[in-house]
Amino acid sequence: EIVLTQSPATLSLSPGERATLSCRASQSVSNYLAWFQQKPGQAPRLLIYDASNRATGIPPRFSGSGSGTDFTLTISSLEPEDFAVYYCQQRSKWPWTFGQGTKVEIK
Amino acid sequence: ELQLVESGGGLVQPGRSLRLSCTASGFTFGDYALSWVRQAPGKGLDWVGFIRSKLYGGTTEYAASVKGRFIISRDDSKNIAHLQMNSLKTEDTAVYYCAREMFKGKVVITGVGNYMDVWGKGTTVTVSS
Numbered sequence: 001e002i003v004l005t006q007s008p009a010t011l012s013l014s015p016g017e018r019a020t021l022s023c024r025a026s027q028s029v030s031n032y033l034a035w036f037q038q039k040p041g042q043a044p045r046l047l048i049y050d051a052s053n054r055a056t057g058i059p060p061r062f063s064g065s066g067s068g069t070d071f072t073l074t075i076s077s078l079e080p081e082d083f084a085v086y087y088c089q090q091r092s093k094w095p096w097t098f099g100q101g102t103k104v105e106i107k
Numbered sequence: 108e109l110q111l112v113e114s115g116g117g118l119v120q121p122g123r124s125l126r127l128s129c130t131a132s133g134f135t136f137g138d139y140a141l142s143w144v145r146q147a148p149g150k151g152l153d154w155v156g157f158i159r160s161k162l163y164g165g166t167t168e169y170a171a172s173v174k175g176r177f178i179i180s181r182d183d184s185k186n187i188a189h190l191q192m193n194s195l196k197t198e199d200t201a202v203y204y205c206a207r208e209m210f211k212g213k214v215v216i217t218g219v220g221n222y223m224d225v226w227g228k229g230t231t232v233t234v235s236s
Contacts, residue, residue, distance in 0.1 A: 032219055044204070044223075046209075049209070049222040
């Protein structure tokens with residue numbers, strides 16, 4: 001199965017700062033990658049699909065890039081509600097797999 | 108409003124069975140494929156299985172960890188899907204989410220390039236003696 005490795009595990013930043021999250025795949029997933037946000041006690045929320053397309057209702061401060069094995073989620077200027085855990089997921093080959101998550105916490 | 112609501116979770120002994128339900132509203136349920144994803148306490152997300160829409164056979168795919176023990180089904184007339192969990196193990200303890208697959212065209216056949224865009228709030232399953 002395809003292993004997704006996210007880095008860093010934890011990102012400590014202040015509101016207004018830029019966040020850059022990485023997801024690396026053990027083999028090429030083309031552009032079939034999604035990013036999800038999850039807050040404590042809530043379900044995941046789709047942010048980005050096909051590596052760079054924002055899902056419905058997602059603000060433009062969220063952007064995704066990459067293809068093949070290396071992907072990035074960028075939050076251009078952190079808002080208080082953006083502090084959460086972020087997961088990448090590949091939709092290239094069964095079984096669908098998720099990264100282990102990156103926690104974005106308030107510094 | 109697009110909505111999925113899971114139900115049926117609870118405390119169950121190892122080796123026993125439990126059936127979860129996922130009830131949809133706000134969209135034409137039968138047009139979409141559906142996935143189940145779980146999250147063990149304090150852990151990350153873990154894909155469990157998937158059921159295609161009836162247009163594409165209503166067939167299923169499963170993670171290796173649950174294949175042969177879990178069965179996903181759907182009743183489009185009632186806007187409901189089920190996750191039948193048999194021979195439960197302590198490691199099946201988790202919050203179980205159902206999620207709609209975003210695209211309803213031919214991508215449903217392979218699932219490649221389809222994504223989970225609507226999620227329920229989850230139901231908790233605890234497997235313990």
